[in-house]
Structures are given as structure tokens and as C-alpha cells.
Amino acid sequence: MTVARPGSNELQPPASGHDIELHNVTLRFPRPDGKGTLPVYENFTLDIERGSFTVLLGPSGCGKSTLLNLIDGLLTPTSADSVKVLGRDVRTDPDVTRHTAYVFQSARLLKWKTLRGNVEFGLKGLGVQPRERWDELMKKYFGIVGLTDFTKYYPHQVSGGMQQRAAIVRAWVNEPQILLMDEPFSHLDEITAAELRRELITLWSRDEQRRTVVFVTHDISEAVQLGSRIIMLTPRPAEICFEQIVDLPWPRTDADERSFEIEKRLRLVFAERAGVKA
Amino acid sequence: MAVATRTSAVPPWLDALLRDRGIQVASMVGLLAIWELFSFLVGEFAGTSIMPGPIDVAPRFFRLVASGEFIGPLLETLGRTGLGFLVAFVLGMAIGIASAKVIVVKAATGLTMNILLFAPTLVVIYLGTAMVGVGNITVAAVAGLLVAPNVSIYMRDVLSDFDPDLTAMADSYRVPTRQRVVDVYLPYLVPSMLAASRVAFSQAWKIVMLMEVFGQPGGLGYEIRSSYYIYDLQRMLSFLIVFVVALLVVEQGIRIAEHRLVKWQK
Numbered sequence: 001m002t003v004a005r006p007g008s009n010e011l012q013p014p015a016s017g018h019d020i021e022l023h024n025v026t027l028r029f030p031r032p033d034g035k036g037t038l039p040v041y042e043n044f045t046l047d048i049e050r051g052s053f054t055v056l057l058g059p060s061g062c063g064k065s066t067l068l069n070l071i072d073g074l075l076t077p078t079s080a081d082s083v084k085v086l087g088r089d090v091r092t093d094p095d096v097t098r099h100t101a102y103v104f105q106s107a108r109l110l111k112w113k114t115l116r117g118n119v120e121f122g123l124k125g126l127g128v129q130p131r132e133r134w135d136e137l138m139k140k141y142f143g144i145v146g147l148t149d150f151t152k153y154y155p156h157q158v159s160g161g162m163q164q165r166a167a168i169v170r171a172w173v174n175e176p177q178i179l180l181m182d183e184p185f186s187h188l189d190e191i192t193a194a195e196l197r198r199e200l201i202t203l204w205s206r207d208e209q210r211r212t213v214v215f216v217t218h219d220i221s222e223a224v225q226l227g228s229r230i231i232m233l234t235p236r237p238a239e240i241c242f243e244q245i246v247d248l249p250w251p252r253t254d255a256d257e258r259s260f261e262i263e264k265r266l267r268l269v270f271a272e273r274a275g276v277k278a
Numbered sequence: 279m280a281v282a283t284r285t286s287a288v289p290p291w292l293d294a295l296l297r298d299r300g301i302q303v304a305s306m307v308g309l310l311a312i313w314e315l316f317s318f319l320v321g322e323f324a325g326t327s328i329m330p331g332p333i334d335v336a337p338r339f340f341r342l343v344a345s346g347e348f349i350g351p352l353l354e355t356l357g358r359t360g361l362g363f364l365v366a367f368v369l370g371m372a373i374g375i376a377s378a379k380v381i382v383v384k385a386a387t388g389l390t391m392n393i394l395l396f397a398p399t400l401v402v403i404y405l406g407t408a409m410v411g412v413g414n415i416t417v418a419a420v421a422g423l424l425v426a427p428n429v430s431i432y433m434r435d436v437l438s439d440f441d442p443d444l445t446a447m448a449d450s451y452r453v454p455t456r457q458r459v460v461d462v463y464l465p466y467l468v469p470s471m472l473a474a475s476r477v478a479f480s481q482a483w484k485i486v487m488l489m490e491v492f493g494q495p496g497g498l499g500y501e502i503r504s505s506y507y508i509y510d511l512q513r514m515l516s517f518l519i520v521f522v523v524a525l526l527v528v529e530q531g532i533r534i535a536e537h538r539l540v541k542w543q544k
Contacts (some may be wrong), residue, residue, distance in 0.1 A: 057286070070435055072356035072450055074449055083285050095452075097332035097452070098452055101450075101451075102451075104446075108443050108447040110444070110462065110465070111542060112467075112540075113461070121451070121457075124453075125454075125457065126451055127452070154542045156542075
């Protein structure tokens with residue numbers, strides 16, 4: 001099987017300029033008691049531009065992670081006009097999700113493999129990078145996140161922050177056009193999380209060809225620090241209740257007045273619109 | 279002051295294995311002392327010398343080892359144990375994996391496994407011998423039936439504990455079935471398989487011994503039985519020591535395999 005590599009001709013940005021197109025997506029889960037269904041999304045529409053750092057902000061349980069699973073083809077919607085990734089519908093063309101890589105809330109490393117072994121596991125699975133490049137790629141990305149000396153360690157031998165770094169490498173090393181990140185720093189202490197946010201922004205902004213990142217969080221200041229576009233979701237069934245373009249250079253800090261202003265505004269809107277529905 | 283560093287030629291897993299040896303030797307000496315004291319007290323208060331102590335048994339034991347007389351019965355018991363273990367392990371693994379994956383198999387085998395688990399060993403041995411008769415097939419069948427439930431229930435529970443998040447991770451990275459089996463499921467199962475095999479072997483070993491004591495010809499159990507009939511307790515205890523030592527050796531062998539195969543564990 002041949003798979004198009006990111007950057008190759010097959011992967012021209014779709015004419016729409018949107019790497020991700022969700023149109024009229026409806027997803028309902030059966031209720032645990034078997035009576036009826038639970039609507040998570042009702043006719044939900046969202047386009048995500050190529051090269052953007054889009055943050056999905058919303059209260060816990062509103063279906064943010066579910067949205068990432070829909071994009072990655074891990075979940076099939078109850079109905080939808082389109083669930084397109086790079087112009088191809090993931091329902092009919094699941095192979096297109098080889099150009100997406102996922103970083104989860106917890107590292108989800110295989111504890112019987114070294115950090116390097118875990119990264120190789122992802123490389124082998126997605127199969128988009130030719131094997132000759134693996135060494136060079138791993139060297140590069142382990143280096144950027146400061147894990148060069150720890151590639152032979154097993155997950156239990158390193159800290160939680162280092163495990164999450166390895167998980168980021170596992171995703172990034174594939175140089176996917178789209179990166180899905182599901183609250184990747186929420187399990188870490190604030191200092192490590194801040195460090196990793198900085199590294200993430202460095203990684204992302206350093207690429208000549210900007211990757212499209214979809215980043216899920218419930219943390220407003222994290223959203224403002226990272227996002228070029230912030231999308232606020234309501235509780236189930238999730239709807240977009242607010243959008244904010246953040247046109248500030250990285251790295252951003254809380255001390256910056258403009259980002260502080262944006263954060264303040266978001267907090268107000270969040271309390272007003274993203275609260276629990278009556 | 280320079281800190282003394284231990285430069286060791288042995289690999290770390292062996293080093294860890296040997297580290298507790300001092301304590302192990304001390305506990306063995308203690309055990310022998312208690313045995314000797316017990317035998318002395320029995321002699322003093324019961325007025326008989328029926329319970330030989332380690333000092334009485336030692337010469338007989340060394341003669342047994344030196345003469346090589348123990349090899350035949352030992353190999354016979356080991357062979358039967360291997361056979362019973364094999365049946366139990368294959369049967370247990372198959373049922374365990376099937377019942378973790380297929381809900382119908384779990385429902386169909388759950389109760390049977392529990393009944394076998396609680397069935398009194400001796401009753402099954404008698405039943406098996408009465409129905410199938412004396413012979414190695416009986417031994418394998420009885421040991422297999424009695425030990426398989428432990429393996430299957432253990433493996434079923436281990437598989438049920440598998441983290442669904444890892445499956446989702448593998449889905450997301452489009453990992454094909456073959457890579458999943460080799461890189462995810464097998465490494466996940468190997469430690470439990472080794473642990474299960476350690477337990478299964480020692481159980482099969484004891485069951486085989488029991489069957490030999492209660493009627494199977496040959497093997498260590500037969501030697502122990504015949505020693506008992508002629509009231510030669512020194513000989514009986516010598517064979518008992520051979521039994522225990524052999525079991526310890528096999529158990530350590532599996533432990534070493536565990537250390538080498540499962541070096542990623544804490």
C-alpha cells in the first residue's frame with residue numbers, strides 16, 4: 001500500500017482552504033439505561049483553516065474530545081453532510097486520517113516499550129514516513145522536546161511530563177498535516193504544563209509548512225496562550241456560542257496586557273453562555 | 279571519601295536475584311533447626327524416635343543423590359507434570375482468552391471453571407483413576423482439569439483489565455492487526471502467562487505427586503508411598519527433599535525467564 005506523504009502532491013490543500021470541514025454533523029449516543037438517545041451534536045458545522053491553531057474551549061463533558069474522535073475517524077456520526085479531512089470524507093476514505101496524529105489527555109504509552117520504541121510504534125502504524133528517515137526524524141523531535149538522553153528509558157523510569165513529551169514526539173514525528181490534541185497538559189503540574197506549552201508553540205511555529213492544530217481544553221488562559229482562533233462550545237448538544245481570533249505573536253504570557261484583556265472577555269462570555277443549560 | 283562501587287560481572291537481573299540470598303540461606307538454616315528441635319522434642323516427650331531430624335536424614339539424602347537412585351523417579355514425575363502442565367496451560371489459555379473476548383464463552387464456561395476450581399483434588403483423582411484407570415493419560419487429564427481453571431480465570435481477568443485507551447491509541451495510529459498482536463497484546467500478556475505458568479506448574483506437580491502416592495506406579499510419589507509402607511521415614515524424607523528442591527529449581531528457572539523477558543517492569 002502506498003500512502004501519500006505529507007507535503008507530496010496528493011496533499012495539496014483543499015480548494016476551500018479548510019483542512020477540516022464538518023457540515024451538519026449529528027451524533028447521538030444511546031442512553032446507558034437504553035431509553036432513547038443522548039444528543040452530543042445536532043447539525044453541527046465547523047470549518048478549520050489550514051495552518052491555524054484552533055482551540056476548542058468548552059465545559060467538561062460537552063463533547064470536545066468526541067469532536068476530535070469524529071475528525072480522526074474513530075467515531076462515526078449518526079448523520080452528516082460531510083466529515084472531511086484534507087478534502088476527503090473520513091467515512092468513505094478512512095486512509096486520509098494517516099495525515100492526522102493524535103495526542104491524548106494521558107500519554108498512552110506502551111509501558112513495555114522504550115520511549116523510542118513507542119515513537120517507532122506510531123511511525124510504523126501510520127506508515128507515512130519512509131523507514132530511512134525514522135532515525136533522523138526521531139533525533140530531531142526528541143531533541144526539540146529535550147528527551148535525547150532518555151530515548152532508551154521505559155515510561156515508568158521517567159516523569160509524567162517526560163511521558164507526555166514522548167507522546168507529543170510520537171505524534172509530531174509523523175509530520176502530519178493535522179494534529180489533534182486533547183487536553184494534553186491537563187494531567188501535569190502547572191510548571192511542566194507551561195514548559196510544554198512553550199515547546200509546543202516552538203515546534204509548531206518552527207515548521208516551514210504550518211500544521212493545522214486542533215487543541216481541546218477547558219482552561220481559558222491556556223486557550224489564549226496557544227490559539228490563533230478560539231471556539232467556545234456550549235454543553236450538550238454542543239453549539240458554537242462564541243469565536244475569538246487571537247492575533248498576537250507567540251510566545252504569549254499572562255503578563256501581556258492584550259492577552260489578559262482577551263482572557264477577561266472570554267471569562268465573561270464563558271460564564272454567560274457556556275454555563276449549564278437549564 | 280571515595281564511595282565503594284560494586285562492579286559486578288553478573289547481569290542486573292541475576293544480581294537482583296542473588297541479593298536476597300543471605301536471608302534465604304539464614305531462613306533455610308532456621309527451618310532445619312526447627313525441624314531438628316521438633317524431632318528432638320518428639321523423641322523426648324513421646325518416647326519414640328519415629329520423627330527423624332535433618333541430621334539423621336542427611337546421610338540418607340546424600341546417598342540417594344550420589345547413587346543417582348533419585349533420577350528415575352524424578353524424571354518420571356517431571357515428565358508427568360510436564361504433560362499435565364501442558365494440558366492445563368493450553369486448555370486454560372484457550373478458555374481464558376475466549377471467555378474474555380466472547381461473552382457467550384464466558385457465560386458457558388464460568389460456572390464449570392468455578393466448580394472445577396472448588397472440586398476437592400482427591401475426589402477428582404479417585405474419580406479419574408476409577409474411570410480412566412491407572413496411566414499417564416489419567417495423570418495428564420486429571421492435572422489438566424484441576425489446574426486449567428486457575429489459568430483460564432486468571433488470564434480472562436488479565437485480558438479484561440486491558441486498558442481500552444491503548445486500543446483507542448492504536449486505532450488512531452492505524453495500527454494493523456499483526457502489529458497489534460506482536461507489539462501490544464503479546465507483551466501485555468507475557469508477564470501474566472509466566473506468572474500463570476509458575477502457579478500452574480507447581481499445582482500440576484503437587485497433583486501428580488498425590489496421584490503417585492494414591493496409586494500411580496513409579497515416580498517420586500510412589501517412592502514416598504513405598505517408604506511409608508515400610509516405615510522408612512528417612513528414605514521418605516529424602517525423597518521429599520528431592521521433590522522440594524526440584525520444584526524450587528523449576529520455579530527459579532521460570533523466575534529467571536521472567537526477569538529476562540519482562541525487563542520493562544518495575
